[in-house]
Amino acid sequence: MGYDAQYATYQQIIEQALERAIPIQQADWPEQTMPKMLGDAMRYSLLAGGKRLRPVLLLAAYNLLHDDVTPALPFAMAVEMIHTYSLIHDDLPAMDDDDLRRGKPTSHKVYGEAMAILAGDALLNMAYETMAHSGHANALAALAQIAARAGGRGMIAGQTADIAMEGKPADEHMLRYIHQHKTADLIAAALLGGLALAGANHKQLALGEQYSLHLGLAFQIVDDLLDLEGEQQLLGKHTGQDAGHGKLTWPAVYGVQAARQDAARHIDTAVTAANGFGEQGQFLAQLALNSLKRVQ
Amino acid sequence: MGYDAQYATYQQIIEQALERAIPIQQADWPEQTMPKMLGDAMRYSLLAGGKRLRPVLLLAAYNLLHDDVTPALPFAMAVEMIHTYSLIHDDLPAMDDDDLRRGKPTSHKVYGEAMAILAGDALLNMAYETMAHSGHANALAALAQIAARAGGRGMIAGQTADIAMEGKPADEHMLRYIHQHKTADLIAAALLGGLALAGANHKQLALGEQYSLHLGLAFQIVDDLLDLEGEQQLLGKHTGQDAGHGKLTWPAVYGVQAARQDAARHIDTAVTAANGFGEQGQFLAQLALNSLKRVQ
Numbered sequence: 001m002g003y004d005a006q007y008a009t010y011q012q013i014i015e016q017a018l019e020r021a022i023p024i025q026q027a028d029w030p031e032q033t034m035p036k037m038l039g040d041a042m043r044y045s046l047l048a049g050g051k052r053l054r055p056v057l058l059l060a061a062y063n064l065l066h067d068d069v070t071p072a073l074p075f076a077m078a079v080e081m082i083h084t085y086s087l088i089h090d091d092l093p094a095m096d097d098d099d100l101r102r103g104k105p106t107s108h109k110v111y112g113e114a115m116a117i118l119a120g121d122a123l124l125n126m127a128y129e130t131m132a133h134s135g136h137a138n139a140l141a142a143l144a145q146i147a148a149r150a151g152g153r154g155m156i157a158g159q160t161a162d163i164a165m166e167g168k169p170a171d172e173h174m175l176r177y178i179h180q181h182k183t184a185d186l187i188a189a190a191l192l193g194g195l196a197l198a199g200a201n202h203k204q205l206a207l208g209e210q211y212s213l214h215l216g217l218a219f220q221i222v223d224d225l226l227d228l229e230g231e232q233q234l235l236g237k238h239t240g241q242d243a244g245h246g247k248l249t250w251p252a253v254y255g256v257q258a259a260r261q262d263a264a265r266h267i268d269t270a271v272t273a274a275n276g277f278g279e280q281g282q283f284l285a286q287l288a289l290n291s292l293k294r295v296q
Numbered sequence: 297m298g299y300d301a302q303y304a305t306y307q308q309i310i311e312q313a314l315e316r317a318i319p320i321q322q323a324d325w326p327e328q329t330m331p332k333m334l335g336d337a338m339r340y341s342l343l344a345g346g347k348r349l350r351p352v353l354l355l356a357a358y359n360l361l362h363d364d365v366t367p368a369l370p371f372a373m374a375v376e377m378i379h380t381y382s383l384i385h386d387d388l389p390a391m392d393d394d395d396l397r398r399g400k401p402t403s404h405k406v407y408g409e410a411m412a413i414l415a416g417d418a419l420l421n422m423a424y425e426t427m428a429h430s431g432h433a434n435a436l437a438a439l440a441q442i443a444a445r446a447g448g449r450g451m452i453a454g455q456t457a458d459i460a461m462e463g464k465p466a467d468e469h470m471l472r473y474i475h476q477h478k479t480a481d482l483i484a485a486a487l488l489g490g491l492a493l494a495g496a497n498h499k500q501l502a503l504g505e506q507y508s509l510h511l512g513l514a515f516q517i518v519d520d521l522l523d524l525e526g527e528q529q530l531l532g533k534h535t536g537q538d539a540g541h542g543k544l545t546w547p548a549v550y551g552v553q554a555a556r557q558d559a560a561r562h563i564d565t566a567v568t569a570a571n572g573f574g575e576q577g578q579f580l581a582q583l584a585l586n587s588l589k590r591v592q
Contacts, residue, residue, distance in 0.1 A: 094409030113390030151421035
């Protein structure tokens with residue numbers, strides 16, 4: 001199967017699984033499951049489309065060592081639930097105060113702030129519940145890999161720095177800190193969650209770590225470039241927001257040309273890591289190369 | 297050991313474990329752990345004292361079947377982290393908008409709304425990470441019991457109903473729904489998490505379910521009575537808040553006298569369940585009886 005067909009296959013089984021994850025409720029307050037308004041708010045953000053990059057990476061990582069990705073599906077759903085909760089909370093008025101996400105009004109614009117906070121909390125909790133119910137022999141090891149990178153030493157460290165640095169003078173060290181934690185850590189959660197679930201050895205985990213760190217850093221630089229260049233339609237959100245919020249971005253610190261080169265260098269390193277998996281690593285290598293195309 | 301000494305022993309090992317859970321950072325942005333401001337905000341709420349009811353219940357449940365509670369400590373910490381995150385988010389301006397909790401300014405009053413949201417998120421994530429790292433053979437089963445009752449079908453369902461019903465006419469069905477989910481479900485998470493970790497059988501899990509549902513319902517009625525009667529100093533928070541917010545309370549719907557009787561009836565049922573564990577169940581029975589004393 002070629003790269004595009006493979007990506008589409010992963011994406012399709014993820015969409016189907018996510019669609020089933022939260023049933024549509026008829027009653028407002030059903031006894032055995034969640035309130036209708038909570039489920040609606042969770043579905044609204046979880047099923048808003050997108051490339052499903054993180055769950056695709058998790059399935060691809062599992063696929064490096066096993067042909068059938070079905071056992072990894074609960075973990076793929078979990079990383080997308082974690083990603084979605086982080087977007088809902090990031091968009092809140094007290095955080096980035098965004099009113100548009102993937103071309104749709106953000107959660108708090110539709111459901112109000114209180115429900116957006118609770119829908120995010122419930123998605124984070126559901127991520128762990130979904131992993132716990134997988135029944136996979138390596139579930140606890142994979143869950144630990146994901147938890148370590150989603151929490152206060154990982155993605156939330158990046159969000160904390162992002163908030164703390166708003167409006168402050170650009171600092172290269174902090175910029176790297178924010179990109180690594182806010183973006184690369186959840187990509188690493190997906191890669192290493194998938195590998196740990198697959199029973200990967202230390203060498204394979206180290207390749208996964210290298211791949212995801214550099215893919216994540218490149219990804220954030222590319223996002224910053226797109227934001228700067230104002231492709232509002234492409235991104236489905238208001239662009240130029242970062243500058244408006246006084247946020248640090250890679251092109252703002254290093255210039256557009258150097259930012260492009262840095263992204264390309266990170267992708268080189270990611271591709272090298274993917275090639276460490278031999279023939280099986282081709283999909284991950286191609287995915288890394290494709291992420292550059294948006295700004296070339 | 298008598299009841300009070302036993303409670304104090306549980307409480308002490310929990311406090312010590314929580315104190316070690318989040319080290320105080322010297323640097324603002326340490327590389328291997330969480331940002332200082334995030335850790336500070338998490339510690340502020342996690343170490344604010346309180347009776348530590350939920351982790352005590354988890355250790356006591358484990359203690360029904362095993363003499364040494366040390367292996368259950370990560371799970372006791374986890375339920376307290378979940379309880380603490382839920383309080384931080386509940387107190388936010390978009391939710392209950394409380395400025396005082398356990399006699400201290402609430403998290404968002406001290407650290408700002410953005411940090412309060414992130415500190416809550418990080419505590420919820422840390423709860424699952426702590427359970428995953430326990431290495432206990434029954435970790436996944438216990439984690440699943442806790443996740444099922446902390447999430448959208450459990451505690452968060454209660455918070456959703458609480459928000460949705462503000463200012464609406466009292467409805468007995470919804471009042472019971474809110475109490476069961478908002479309060480009893482996390483108490484059940486502690487009981488059943490501890491029992492599942494201990495390898496309890498179905499009959500023992502059912503006793504734990506009965507005990508925690510009725511203890512939880514009684515607990516909420518007692519809290520409502522205390523709020524009504526305005527023991528501000530005892531509770532360390534502003535009282536009369538519920539009425540001010542137009543919130544449903546048990547005494548508001550049924551009257552003070554009937555509420556007292558309902559609480560006593562629930563405690564009777566909880567004590568019967570505790571006695572199902574024989575001699576070992578004495579601590580849980582006494583804990584239930586003591587919870588009534590505050591309003592007698």
